[in-house]
Amino acid sequence: MQQPDLELVQVRRNESFKVWAHGYPYKTVRWHFHPEYELHLVTATTGTFRVGDYVGAFEPGNLVMTGPNLPHNWVSNVAPDEVIPERCLVLQFTQEFIQGCLALFPELDFVAGLLDESTHGIGFPPATAALVTPILTELLHAIGARRIALFVTLLNILGQIRTRVPLASGEFQSEPMKYMSGAMNHVLGHIRRNFTAELHESELAKLSGLSPSAFSRTFRKHTGMTFVPYINLLRIDFACQLLVQGRKNVTEICYETGFNNVSNFNRQFLLLKQTTPSKFRNTHTMNAAMAASAA
Known part of the structure; x- marks a missing residue:
């Protein structure tokens, strides 16, 4: 298997x-x-x-x-x-x-x-x-x-x-350590821990032991996405968490999630969420207020 x-x-x-x-x-x-x-x-x-x-x-x-x-x-x-x-x-x-x-x-x-x-x-x-x-x-x-x-x-x-x-038989045993020893899972674990840091596909290819071209093909096969959109997705999802907490402004969240400039952050956010960070926060705040008043 x-x-x-x-x-x-x-x-x-x-x-x-x-x-x-x-x-x-x-x-x-x-x-x-x-x-x-x-x-x-x-x-x-x-x-x-x-x-x-x-x-x-x-x-x-x-x-x-x-x-x-x-x-x-x-x-x-x-x-x-x-x-x-x-x-x-x-x-x-x-x-x-x-x-x-x-x-x-x-x-x-x-x-x-x-x-x-x-x-x-x-x-x-x-x-x-x-x-x-x-x-x-x-x-x-x-x-x-x-x-x-x-x-x-x-x-x-x-x-x-x-x-x-x-469903699975009593003899079946999950082996997460064995699964994580695979080259691509090792890379994905590294990304999970460091996705807000500066990451380069060439460096991750070295970490996987694959050539850059082989890494790109394998990464897409494993995740269904190419490298940059995958990282952006993780960062924007994290940005959504910070936005609904309401304690930091958009610029602070931009840099905390790993983006280098606000314009690119806004562009990627709009691409993935079909709204701006400010509107996303405002909508969440309004929905929370409506839910509280209805309770």
């Missing part, structure tokens, strides 16, 4: 977990792993999915939970030029976050069993997916305390399902 690729998951500093949707094709649709727990709900297409050493068929309503560093992938049966606007909803959270929740709230003790089982992947019945779908959909846009309420509701539903089934 081929080595899985490392996926860099960015949970915003002002949020406890990440909820997002993506279509098909998409750059993360590949055999990959990450240290975060993941709840994955398919909303469109059919195809084949892999979790550890498990291989099965999926259709809309396929709901799976994976534990830290457990390799997984969903591949849809679609025409080569077909584009699906939304293929799945994804929730991701760190081990530190969920363990902190268990330490603070003994009422969540039931979640411990769910987390243990997720190390080999858990499949849930369609009826559970039907209950979870509106919660994940609302979580895409929820803010503030409403996000936490929905998250706990989600855990409560999943924890009470007795018909959940293990």
Whole structure:
């Protein structure tokens, strides 16, 4: 079985977990792993999915939970030029976050069993997916305390399902250290730790042991993107976290996230978020105020 690729998951500093949707094709649709727990709900297409050493068929309503560093992938049966606007909803959270929740709230003790089982992947019945779908959909846009309420509701539903089934075999063992020994995963780990610093593709090629041209091809194969847009994406996502915190101005955030000038920062932000940094912050502030007044 081929080595899985490392996926860099960015949970915003002002949020406890990440909820997002993506279509098909998409750059993360590949055999990959990450240290975060993941709840994955398919909303469109059919195809084949892999979790550890498990291989099965999926259709809309396929709901799976994976534990830290457990390799997984969903591949849809679609025409080569077909584009699906939304293929799945994804929730991701760190081990530190969920363990902190268990330490603070003994009422969540039931979640411990769910987390243990997720190390080999858990499949849930369609009826559970039907209950979870509106919660994940609302979580895409929820803010503030409403996000936490929905998250706990989600855990409560999943924890009470007795018909959940293990996916990977008991013999399968995740090997994150072995995965990270691969040249490209080693580079991606370095990028994750240093994406706000000055990075040069030629230097990363040396770190991987590949020639510059081979590195460029391999990097795109692993990430679905070329080097500069990938770095810009990580930096802009980090900028969004700093903007919603509201303590720093746009210029300060520009340089803290690794950009060398404000005009380029604004241009890349507009390209990726279809708005300016100032408008992004204002929209978030307005939405937060509306949510507080409605509470």
